[in-house]
Amino acid sequence: MDYISSEELARYEQIALMIAGEILRGTYNEGERVSGRTILAGQYGVSPETVRKALALLQARQVVEVVPGSGVIILSRQAARDFIEDFHEHNSLEVLERRLDTLIKQRNKLNAEIDKLVKEIVHFKTGMLKNMQNAEEILVSPGSPLVGKSVQEAQLRTVTGVTVTAVRRRGRWYASPGTELRLSAGDLLLVVGNQKAVDRLRRLAEGKPALTDG
Missing domain, CATH: 1.10.10.10 (Winged helix-like DNA-binding domain superfamily/Winged helix DNA-binding domain)
Structure with missing residues (x-):
């Protein structure tokens, strides 16, 4: 009681x-x-x-x-x-x-x-x-300088002006990828940004030289 x-x-x-x-x-x-x-x-x-x-x-x-x-x-x-x-x-x-x-x-x-x-x-x-x-998908190529780096280490927002909202790897999505996720060839980046910024990241992901503004 x-x-x-x-x-x-x-x-x-x-x-x-x-x-x-x-x-x-x-x-x-x-x-x-x-x-x-x-x-x-x-x-x-x-x-x-x-x-x-x-x-x-x-x-x-x-x-x-x-x-x-x-x-x-x-x-x-x-x-x-x-x-x-x-x-x-x-x-x-x-x-x-x-x-x-x-x-x-x-x-x-x-x-x-x-x-x-x-x-x-x-x-x-x-x-x-x-x-x-308005998002776009960008594939990371084997020769890309992004391979082995995290999104933060690559400073993609600063360098290209895009925001990486998620990474898809072998059918699995990683939302808001942190420092523990290092990019690999074949990763698919889901990004948001204006067209010029997206083009910068696409060339970087493909291992191509950056375009000069002009």
């Missing part, structure tokens, strides 16, 4: 549980007459009104009987046990419901963040597809 913490109880509920616990432990015996509200308030360090509410809870469950002007009579140890078990069971359910409500709110917030992220991804992919429509 998932018991609630003392911080989640009202003070008078804590006192009622403490008195019931004292009865279970034998501190107070059945038929015994114990001190009145004022003295009990001093023992537990609370106000007489708090003790009154606590005793009202216990009296409603026939754990004790409050006799005005005479004190408190302990009625039943078993009733004290039942009170403690029922109280925890009832209030633990409330705690679980509050936790569930909190988790639902967190889930809703997370779902909203997921929806936002999905929209951003769709937007990003849509932009990529538009770029792909």
